[in-house]
Amino acid sequence: MSRPIVASLDLQALRQNLQVVRRAAPHSRVWSVVKANAYGHGLDRVWSALGATDGFAMLNLEEAILLRERGWKGPVLLLEGFFHADELALFDKYRLTTSLHSNWQVKALANAKLNAPLDVYLKINSGMNRLGFAPERVHSVWQQLRDIKNVGQLTLMAHFADADKPDGIDEPMRRIGQAAEGIDAPRSLANSAATLWHPQAHFDWVRPGIALYGASPSGQWRDIATSGLQPVMSLKSEIIGIQNLKAGETVGYGSRYRADQERRIGIVACGYADGYPRQAPDGAPVLVDGVRTGIVGTVSMDMLAVDLTPCPQAGIGSPVELWGNAIKVDDVASAAGTVGYELLTALAPRVPVVTV
Numbered sequence: 001m002s003r004p005i006v007a008s009l010d011l012q013a014l015r016q017n018l019q020v021v022r023r024a025a026p027h028s029r030v031w032s033v034v035k036a037n038a039y040g041h042g043l044d045r046v047w048s049a050l051g052a053t054d055g056f057a058m059l060n061l062e063e064a065i066l067l068r069e070r071g072w073k074g075p076v077l078l079l080e081g082f083f084h085a086d087e088l089a090l091f092d093k094y095r096l097t098t099s100l101h102s103n104w105q106v107k108a109l110a111n112a113k114l115n116a117p118l119d120v121y122l123k124i125n126s127g128m129n130r131l132g133f134a135p136e137r138v139h140s141v142w143q144q145l146r147d148i149k150n151v152g153q154l155t156l157m158a159h160f161a162d163a164d165k166p167d168g169i170d171e172p173m174r175r176i177g178q179a180a181e182g183i184d185a186p187r188s189l190a191n192s193a194a195t196l197w198h199p200q201a202h203f204d205w206v207r208p209g210i211a212l213y214g215a216s217p218s219g220q221w222r223d224i225a226t227s228g229l230q231p232v233m234s235l236k237s238e239i240i241g242i243q244n245l246k247a248g249e250t251v252g253y254g255s256r257y258r259a260d261q262e263r264r265i266g267i268v269a270c271g272y273a274d275g276y277p278r279q280a281p282d283g284a285p286v287l288v289d290g291v292r293t294g295i296v297g298t299v300s301m302d303m304l305a306v307d308l309t310p311c312p313q314a315g316i317g318s319p320v321e322l323w324g325n326a327i328k329v330d331d332v333a334s335a336a337g338t339v340g341y342e343l344l345t346a347l348a349p350r351v352p353v354v355t356v
């Protein structure tokens with residue numbers, strides 16, 4: 001027997017989440033965002049379950065090429081475009097759509113020798129100030145692009161910093177509207193949060209990522225609890241040791257947890273080297289033998305400890321869910337001061353993954 005930890009992926013949930021997204025934005029086409037190895041799920045494992053999508057969006061050329069090699073013929077969007085001009089030969093060969101966010105990229109595209117024009121997503125800086133052209137520059141860049149023979153279909157693109165807040169897109173939408181004034185082109189603005197919560201931002205293409213994987217764009221599960229979205233990844237392991245503590249005894253590195261009374265503790269084969277957050281405090285939720293309890297003590301590299309008080313029947317070999325259907329990754333993340341995105345994308349390569 002090998003170490004009992006496993007991440008299991010529910011591909012039916014993934015298919016269903018794509019449907020939920022489509023129902024939320026019924027008049028838009030969908031870029032399924034599969035960057036960061038499909039948010040830690042494994043692009044090669046999950047892409048075909050998203051086969052009903054209209055296109056795939058990511059950052060890595062390697063991931064884009066993988067999809068082409070697997071036979072995906074639909075649109076593929078590189079969200080940050082090319083990083084060096086010499087990559088344009090591969091964009092050309094694999095027929096990839098590129099984002100353009102900087103002048104040097106416009107020049108490089110103009111000077112490239114391509115077999116056919118590339119579709120372009122012109123990135124507007126909505127006020128987030130990461131990538132993109134300032135709204136007042138968009139019109140002139142647009143006109144420049146229209147005269148470049150390497151440019152095919154043009155789409156306007158922007159991204160939101162605060163789409164998880166009720167009034168979080170008001171000012172960005174104003175800036176984008178100003179930038180797009182007089183430009184007759186499709187638009188793609190909405191990440192998961194805007195897809196779920198801001199219909200006025202849907203336009204022609206939405207770009208959901210985290211929602212497809214069944215975690216919340218706000219970091220709070222309650223915000224998507226009634227949406228129909230279901231967790232795709234479950235991280236599971238087993239109890240591999242039991243300790244009976246006397247009052248005053250401690251558990252783990254730094255002796256952070258000290259038993260207030262006699263306590264039965266289970267040791268779980270899962271640690272931070274598997275992707276479980278080391279920052280998780282005592283009480284971070286965990287499911288042991290079907291019962292919700294909390295972790296105790298500092299998370300080790302390969303193990304963590306759980307309080308067995310609420311589940312006295314549990315013993316060696318009892319199943320543990322670190323996150324999944326019962327314990328939402330958002331809840332573990334928020335206990336640890338982060339978001340589900342970080343935990344999902346940090347699943348360690350040493351964890352075996354199975355699809356169900």
Ligand SMILES: *Cc1c(COP(=O)(O)O)cnc(C)c1O
Nearest residue numbers: 033079159191192207208209210
């Ligand atoms: C990551 C990303 C998305 C998807 O964001 P989610 O919050 O995961 O839905 C959309 N657009 C761009 C440009 C991104 O980088």
